[in-house]
Amino acid sequence: xxxxxxxxxxxxxxxxxxxxxxxxxxxxxxxxxxVVVIGGSGTGKSVLLKCVLGLLTPDAGSIEIDGRExxxxxxxxxxxxxxxxxxxxxxxxxxxxxxxWENVAFGLIQGHKMARPKAxxxxxxxxxxxxxxxxxxxxxxxxxLSGGMQKRVALARAIAAEPEIIFxxxxxxxxxxxxxxxxxxLIVDCVRDLGATTLSITHDMASxxxxxxxxxxxxxxxxxxxxxxxxxxxxxxxxxxxxIHGRAEGPIAMAVRA
Amino acid sequence: xxxxxxxxxxFLGGLATTGRIVIFTGRAVGHCVAPPIYxxxxxxxxxxxxxxxxxxxxxxxxxxxxxxxxQSYTGFSRFxxxxxxxxxxxxSMTRELGPVLAGLMVAGRVGAAIxxxxxxxxxxxxxxxxxxxxxxxxxxxxxxxxxAALATLPLLVVVGDVIGVFGGYLVSVHKLGxxxxxxxxxxxxxxxxxxxxxxxxxxxxxxxxxxxMGCYHGYRSRGDAQGVGAATTNAxxxxxxxxxxxxxxxxxxFFAR
Numbered sequence: 001x002x003x004x005x006x007x008x009x010x011x012x013x014x015x016x017x018x019x020x021x022x023x024x025x026x027x028x029x030x031x032x033x034x035v036v037v038i039g040g041s042g043t044g045k046s047v048l049l050k051c052v053l054g055l056l057t058p059d060a061g062s063i064e065i066d067g068r069e070x071x072x073x074x075x076x077x078x079x080x081x082x083x084x085x086x087x088x089x090x091x092x093x094x095x096x097x098x099x100x101w102e103n104v105a106f107g108l109i110q111g112h113k114m115a116r117p118k119a120x121x122x123x124x125x126x127x128x129x130x131x132x133x134x135x136x137x138x139x140x141x142x143x144x145l146s147g148g149m150q151k152r153v154a155l156a157r158a159i160a161a162e163p164e165i166i167f168x169x170x171x172x173x174x175x176x177x178x179x180x181x182x183x184x185x186l187i188v189d190c191v192r193d194l195g196a197t198t199l200s201i202t203h204d205m206a207s208x209x210x211x212x213x214x215x216x217x218x219x220x221x222x223x224x225x226x227x228x229x230x231x232x233x234x235x236x237x238x239x240x241x242x243x244i245h246g247r248a249e250g251p252i253a254m255a256v257r258a
Numbered sequence: 259x260x261x262x263x264x265x266x267x268x269f270l271g272g273l274a275t276t277g278r279i280v281i282f283t284g285r286a287v288g289h290c291v292a293p294p295i296y297x298x299x300x301x302x303x304x305x306x307x308x309x310x311x312x313x314x315x316x317x318x319x320x321x322x323x324x325x326x327x328x329q330s331y332t333g334f335s336r337f338x339x340x341x342x343x344x345x346x347x348x349x350s351m352t353r354e355l356g357p358v359l360a361g362l363m364v365a366g367r368v369g370a371a372i373x374x375x376x377x378x379x380x381x382x383x384x385x386x387x388x389x390x391x392x393x394x395x396x397x398x399x400x401x402x403x404x405x406a407a408l409a410t411l412p413l414l415v416v417v418g419d420v421i422g423v424f425g426g427y428l429v430s431v432h433k434l435g436x437x438x439x440x441x442x443x444x445x446x447x448x449x450x451x452x453x454x455x456x457x458x459x460x461x462x463x464x465x466x467x468x469x470x471m472g473c474y475h476g477y478r479s480r481g482d483a484q485g486v487g488a489a490t491t492n493a494x495x496x497x498x499x500x501x502x503x504x505x506x507x508x509x510x511x512f513f514a515r
Contacts, residue, residue: 055386079392086390093387096378111392157391 023221308410323425347426361464372472373493411465
């Protein structure tokens with residue numbers, strides 16, 4: 001790839017007390033690329049996303065977003081940079097106090113200072129794009145929706161402002177296999193339509209294979225393997241092999257006790 | 259177990275918490291005065307904090323005023339000083355009982371609700387979602403609650419004071435046989451501007467403290483439902499302690515001469 005990456009991470013370190021979560025992680029996410037980071041539970045995948053978004057402050061390392069250093073960025077500057085981003089949270093993170101359409105339009109109204117009628121129009125269009133009818137769900141509260149519908153609304157919110165970069169945090173967790181595939185397909189369609197760069201984290205291999213151009217495996221705080229979807233089955237990496245086949249035996253020792 | 263180490267650890271922990279609260283307060287106040295301000299959210303919070311607290315504050319005030327008149331009569335009648343009851347009721351209600359009891363009731367009702375709501379938003383990543391949608395959580399969640407509580411508590415306490423004095427009047431006139439007109443005249447004559455001002459100042463401070471503790475503990479809650487529960491308890495306990503402490507300080511400033 002000749003163009004500079006959207007996101008360039010070098011030597012990223014983060015620890016919580018004695019627990020080293022990220023230990024010098026390097027990762028590039030190119031323009032228009034869809035990178036999926038896989039790894040077991042508790043390996044620091046969510047921490048990685050939160051460091052890039054500025055929700056957590058790394059202990060060391062560099063995160064460049066479109067060539068601008070994001071570590072140590074001021075609040076105002078970060079708010080501007082975050083306008084390029086959309087994020088689908090693992091638990092959807094819809095605002096309980098707002099209706100469905102207000103959730104989808106939130107970033108447009110608050111972040112982009114768009115008038116409510118115009119934002120509502122866009123919210124309805126985005127709900128339609130994820131297969132929901134605004135006249136049926138628009139005025140409901142998030143608690144009145146099923147888990148799959150909540151994910152769709154969260155996806156509509158993530159793409160509402162047509163961001164350049166979208167993060168997906170465990171997009172299929174807690175969904176049945178059919179609904180998980182529906183969400184994966186929606187992600188692929190929405191990202192293709194927007195031409196966005198995406199960084200996803202998951203431990204669901206079906207999801208990773210469906211939405212990724214490139215897969216990277218996180219283990220012990222570092223990226224231990226990265227390659228295309230086609231290459232993953234012949235990675236030659238015993239850690240990757242154990243993970244993608246879901247074997248209990250192998251070099252990855254799961255902690256039985258927390 | 260080394261006792262000195264325990265004391266030292268507790269002292270350092272206390273200092274760290276104080277520092278965190280001071281930094282949180284500074285950020286929160288900064289966001290209260292700097293644009294953008296969210297009038298819709300402030301109005302919604304004023305309704306929640308002020309209007310919906312009226313029944314509980316009103317009930318507390320009326321029964322407190324009634325009991326105050328009854329107890330004062332029991333004591334003062336021994337010295338034939340029953341005529342002081344209107345003065346006792348109005349001064350006690352306005353200077354102390356009105357603001358403190360309203361503050362404690364609102365701390366239980368509103369402080370807990372704020373901590374639970376913001377705490378739930380924290381553990382379900384809704385606050386992270388706000389940040390990713392280019393919205394500052396201090397501006398959107400904390401500042402409207404602080405402004406609303408600061409503006410609403412004085413009104414609520416003035417209404418509570420009036421209801422409390424009315425409670426004393428009801429018992430004094432209908433049960434103890436006071437003449438209504440002289441009772442009211444005594445009440446009005448004895449009330450001074452400082453009494454009302456101290457009540458309003460106390461209410462504003464208590465409102466700020468209640469919202470601040472609710473927001474602080476909610477914002478810092480971690481984990482799951484247990485974390486939110488702990489945040490709620492801490493918000494009510496710390497707000498109650500700060501109300502009682504600041505009440506003494508404000509009373510000292512107003513009346514200790």
